[in-house]
Amino acid sequence: MNGEAPILLNYQSSTPRLSLSEAKIIYNTPFNDLLFRAQSTHRQHFDPNAVQMSRLLSIKTGGCAEDCGYCSQSSHYPTGLKASKLLEVSAVIEEAQNAKDAGATRYCMGAAWRSPKDRDMDALVAMVEGVKALGMESCMTLGMLSEIQASKLAQAGLDYYNHNIDSSERFYPEIITTRSFEDRLDTIETVRAAGIKVCAGGILGMGETVEDRISMLLTLANLPVPPESVPINQLIAIPGSKLANAAPVDPIDFVRTIALARILMPTSHLRLSAGRTEMSDEMQALCFFAGANSIFVGDTLLTADNPGDDHDVSLFHRLGLSPMPLGQA
16 A cells, blocks of 8 residues: 555464554555455455344343443433343343344343342353354353353353453543453453453444544454454444433544454454444445444344344345355354
8 A cells, every 4th residue: 555565463473463553554544445455354354245143132231330431221320221130031042033033143142230240140151051052153241250250151152252342541431430441351351261252342433532443453453362253333322321422433434443443353253333323324335345244133232223124134135245154153
């Protein structure tokens, strides 16, 4: 690009692979060149026309003790969301079967907790076992985990654990004060040590700078093993939350971030997560071209709206995309 030699990433090294200044150069590459590089990288590792389909269910909603400024489920903000108890195992498995019937290959279960209590572990283990019995990949996001809890989930067959770092280390304290950035990284390390694959990403549009977004991606890419799954969320401004009046992300900046993520983490599944209802079909198409190859399907994403299955089917048809088979996901 522009006569510059490409920056090569060494994925066998546990040392930082790219500096912030180098990543900024890539991010600011002329848009067409950036997308060409991202798409070229994507094609080396994935079918460019296959998208992994996940379904997300809130198994315990609201009443969370964390003060995440973006979240409708935090008890610190008057978002109007009522807290609920942990769902029954049978109800979760029934919803998983519905998700499989609708084409999802991965089933993700989220609970609004700082961390699960030991009394809940038997039910969580049963949920994982039930999802696995359906022949689906399983994923959970439950907050911070102890080594013992992570081990129990691993033994049950949990494939992925989601624990987003949300933003850069610099910006993180602006949106969360009840859990540190280091706590996030510690949980990811605990999950990895238990033998569970890592799902970790962040949120765009919380008032962070472009440099914060790049730094967030570098933190993930420079982990000893980058996350196998990287969700990139566009903030859904929740009325009553701390970030209710946050300005929307510029679509071109969002696509640039997707492209950089693909270049930095070429073998990771890169998921368009929250905020797709606010994206035009054209913006989503650019994201897929830039290397995004995973989405959440269904009408609801935890407590927020998500494009329905009918809309996604129509968009996939127009773009010539197809669901990614389970063996490739």
